[in-house]
Amino acid sequence: MLEPFDALRRPSERVGPDPDFAAELRDNLRRVILNGADMTTTTEAPATDAELRSLTPYLAVSDARAALDFYVDVFGATRRGEPILMDDGRIGHAELAIGDAVLMLAEEYPEIGHVAPQQGGASVRVEVPDADVSVNRALELGATLIRPVSDSPYGRGGSFRDPFGQRWLVSQAAPKPAASPKQGEAMYFTFQVPADEPAKTFYGAVLGWQFTPGSVEGAWNIEGDGQPGGLWGGPGRQVGWKLMFAVDDLSAALARVREQGGQAGEVENHPYGLTADCTDNQGIEFWLWQQPRS
CATH class of the missing domain: 3.10.180.10 (2,3-Dihydroxybiphenyl 1,2-Dioxygenase, domain 1)
Incomplete structure (x- = not known):
């Protein structure tokens, strides 16, 4: 005799999200990309001193996964949480901590004007412990040299364009002179x-x-x-x-x-x-x- 629950059982079927909910989620992600709205995930970010400042760069890159790996390798960045994926597989939002600042990025979204620069464009200045090491590593990973590393009155630095279209001004601060002793010290x-x-x-x-x-x-x-x-x-x-x-x-x-x-x-x-x-x-x-x- 057929058991009642066996009679009620049906093959598993994949159920898609409500179309209105999915459309709203896509709109929210696009607003984050364009407006920099706050977004959190359930993944706990690693402990870091980095925090959101008055100004936070938000990059459009041609390959977000490769860009994240590149910035971790070249600048010693750490990942803040997991990237947010769109249903077409593109990364809609990701964050990195570099020093005490946060860098945000997403894949290109030409349909909303979020595209990587082809020529020119803005530059991002980043402070690193050793400008020579960072620039040389970037070139090994496919970056294009714009200005070789050299000394200046305010430190040492150079610039390059990364494989994802972004221009970087890499700076290493000049050593601070030893503090003069105080009278009576x-x-x-x-x-x-x-x-x-x-x-x-x-x-x-x-x-x-x-x-x-x-x-x-x-x-x-x-x-x-x-x-x-x-x-x-x-x-x-x-x-x-x-x-x-x-x-x-x-x-x-x-x-x-x-x-x-x-x-x-x-x-x-x-x-x-x-x-x-x-x-x-x-x-x-x-x-x-x-x-x-x-």
Whole structure:
């Protein structure tokens, strides 16, 4: 006897979406392409510092899948979510994070005027850690060189047209000059001890300090990423910390030391600047240092 549920069973048939819903979805995607409206997907984007800014480039590219791979490879971009696919297979919307900014793109849609530039067109400027590496990699992947990488007062950079019609100005910022020391800032220390070898053993074990020989007997450079300093052992020295302070004008600073009841030694000229040994009005030793004039 035929079971009731077997009698009701019918072959599986593919059911298309409601035509009005499908048309509305296509219109929404086209509005995103043209107007940059906010769009989300259910795929969680990777953690990144990138966020939408006041101005966000939205590119039309001839091959969105290849373009996404290209920008990831050349610029170190990361994907934000999954691309949104239209029912004809074209990518209707995709996002990448480059540094702290977001880049949006979609396939060409000639029917709504969303097409990649053929000649000329706008350029997108991108900041990269190494302009030579990025431009060379782009050329390896089929980009066309517009301007070779060269130096300029504001950094190093070049430009190219990618295989998808987009022009890129690739820029690498010039190294920032070291900040000038501020008046009164502690720039160096010497830890003066009665005997250097026991101190090296003790502080090496306790603090993980490592040492390299200094320029005189009993003096050691303290290696590390912190404030530059040294250890100096031997008799006849004041035990404790001896700090070196930066000053804008060493001669004027030495005059103030004497005016306030301290003692100021002779000025010594070194490759790293002018220094002088001093003692304050309570007998504490310190140095003063003036950076070399540029």
